[in-house]
Amino acid sequence: MNFQEIIMALQNFWSKKGCLLWQPYDLEKGAGTFNPATFLHSLGPKPWNIAYVETCRRPSDGRYGKNPNRLQHYYQFQVIMKPAPKNIQQIYLKSLETIGIDSKKHDVRFVEDDWESPTLGAWGLGWEVWIDAMEVTQFTYFQQIGSINLNPISVEITYGTERLVMYVQKKNSVYDLHWNDDVTYGEMCLEKEKQWSLYNFEISDISLLEKHFNDWEKEARRLAKIKLAFPAYDAVMKCSHIFNLLEARGAIAVSERVDYISRIRAVAKVVAEEYLRSITEV
């Protein structure tokens, strides 16, 4: 199966399980969890079942296109189910079957991994899923989002699509993957990886980023205060990405790091509370 067939198969599978096929969000983010469809909609009592591909950016993970596994830009396939179905592990294993991974023929393991996003004030318990020792999925029962306790609990299933496709297509480098039968991942992304790595590590304008961080932090607070939770959350996302850029640039000392993280977490909390208030009022 090529890359896009695998994405289609997963979309098809989860759509049949009752998930809305959400779409990626148009702001930079480090993980699918940042999409407001996950971060905000995990809050509150309303059932919520979605699946979507998310483009993720982790500036520090860039390797100038030289490492076969590490990228500063990649794709996650994200599933959220609230409340978590009782047989969610079985459902997940079935989803692997639709892309040709039969759990009877492989060593499938759920290996303890407690997930935490300090900037989002979010954490959950769960596993990394290993297929023949290859980590292909993060499987988490959210417990807190925006520092707020959750009930009902959402389960988040995040497939690392590149890893999964490398496994299915038996490739050793991400750049050799077939996106469709004619075009490779490398053709689509290699040059971008080189340029972005250069930008992230060496070129980005530190003082500009610092200024923007401060501006968006203020903006998030201002917007939350006037009860505009969604726009306020966008501002939080921007803060988070700018922080990642500054970190990749080596512009954040260890001692400052904690401070930056707690500043983002604080605004994320304000925004989450405001969102929760708005939906319970309606």
Added chain:
Amino acid sequence: MIKENKKNALLEVGTEEIPFSYIEPALRQIEKFALEAFNTFGLKYETLKTYATSRRLVLIVENLVNESNNKIEYILGPSLKAAKDERGEYTQAARGFALKNGVSPEKLVLKSTDKGDYLSFFKKTKSKRTEKLLSIVFSKLIRGISFPKTMLWEESGFRFARPIRNIVALYGTKVIKFKIADVISSNWTIGPHTYNGERIKIDLPENYLLIMKNKSVIVEQNKRRETIKKSMEFVSRNVGNIVVDESLIDEVNYLVEYPSAVLCSFDKKYLNLPSEVLSVCMKRNQKCFLVNDKNNNLLNYFVGIRNGVSKYQDTVKEGYEKVLAARLADAKFFYDNDLKNGLKYNIERLKGVVLHNEIGTVYEKIERIKCIASLFNKEFNMQIDEDTLEKAVMFSKADLLSEMVFEYPELQGVIGKIYAFELGESEDVALSIEQHYWPLVASGKLPSNNVALLVSLSDKIDTLVTYFTIGLEPSGSADPYGLRRVGIGFVRIVMEKLANCDLEYVMRKTFEFLPKNLVNNIKSENTYKKLTSFLCQRIESIFEMEGYKPCEVKAVTNILKLNYGIKNLGTLRLKLNALQNAKLRCDFSSITILFKRMVNIVNQAKKQNINISVVIREDLLVLDVEKAIFNVAKRLKIEVERHILKEEYSEIFDEVVKIKPLIDNFFEKVMIMTENEMIKSNRVSLINYIKDIFDEFINFSYLY
């Protein structure tokens, strides 16, 4: 054999994968709870066993009787005195006790005990059917298990390590019904993941283990462990020997329900990587085992334990090999890069690594360690070449920013040593990088290299002084910076290598090297005292861990606390051994009684404001016995000082034994608290003089 009025009971808590480290503690809790519960309810049984896989916690009770015993017991209430007032009426206490037990006070009976008569309740518990009791015991048992971290997964608010998805609860063929979270118990269990959630019926508890085995689940952890070992040996029999790592086997054992080993290989070129690196790549990321040849050299093979029966092993092998190859390629990349960059490059970069806001950077710490190490070297004449020492200190943290340590933090120190050797640094420098972290655990190895030893000592005292100065000393059970371990490491090295040294001067001097914002002489006196008493406690805990009695330990460490000094630590163990010997050799209790008597007299005198002088006036010694004992005491003082100097501690006990009859005689013949104030004061001073002779040795008052 199942007897007629007895049946087996089974509880299986079916969960999603529980972290392996949680499982054995959970089993211990289950066993303890069940033992206590069956005892409380008077339920007799023959055996009680607990088992687990990553997805099941299991309790099997064999030959459990079908009803509980009739039970009779007295519950003690208030004493008779407190139960009735002067008019013979029941008091509030008595009525409250009766009410609590659901009877009127008249129904209470009198019970005599050693401590007197008590009002008590004669409680008869009628026998109950085991089925009924089991539903209480099982449900409480599950609710009572505690885990390091717990979670919610459904709306009832019940917490557990991971979601509970199924519960089997049986007594014989009978299902014990109860509900936990959103799960109702039944006689159906769930197969392994590969059975697509297939449900399996358990007809009888005694058939459970076999039924599960036929469905590819080995529930008994010990059998599973054996299977892992045999299976590993089997697949590797033609290539070499498994490097057995028991703790890794324990871990793997709780990651699988049915283990089967897969022999895999990797490219020979990676055998050039240090074995420590190979080992960590396999162990940590893949939980795989290394394979040695006959001469204990690593081979380019490894063995993985998969979850599931040994089918499609080639597919699994291919996957394992691919993942490991990627890891090894990464490791090789880090290794080559690190060597290319060299260690000096990373030392410079330590200027950017902040240890703590107030303490400053790692680089600044290194600068301090240099000063401290040089000070120790001179002060204690350790005869280490200053240039070597300086270099060893500079390089000690050089691997912290290496790519390898970033990826594999557990290689800190180890990889630095390897790099230093590769880059042609001296043995002293290389070993210091690794060994200055030693001892890694409280009872771990001390540095074997003398330079490393000094660096270790200096690093540790700097850590302690800086953290104590900014008020981050451990409190209660909280020790987030691991300072107790650092403290233990420090005193262990001092005890061994600076056994007869006085550290007061160097320790005080260390405060002068603190970052400028922290140097404060007034505060540092206080911190110094806190630090020395903290170190004393570490010394005490070391000896107590070794099995010495706390009172013995305190008797010998008292002198340290008295003087706020870390001094002559090497003598402590000798004193302790002499003390233990003395207990065997002589009538030790009469010695302690003697000291107790002397201490009491001195304390009493202090209370009465009697002047106690260090000078004994011979002209006021009126009786011959007094004169004689003073002469003996003077000689004794010299003898004891001489013995202390020569560390002949057993001989001091001999001296005590020798002088004891004389002192006894003195107490018999001489009235200490006499009328004449001057003579009284002189006699108390004489007692005090004798007692003080031993202060430098041990404090006897802890021993009686």
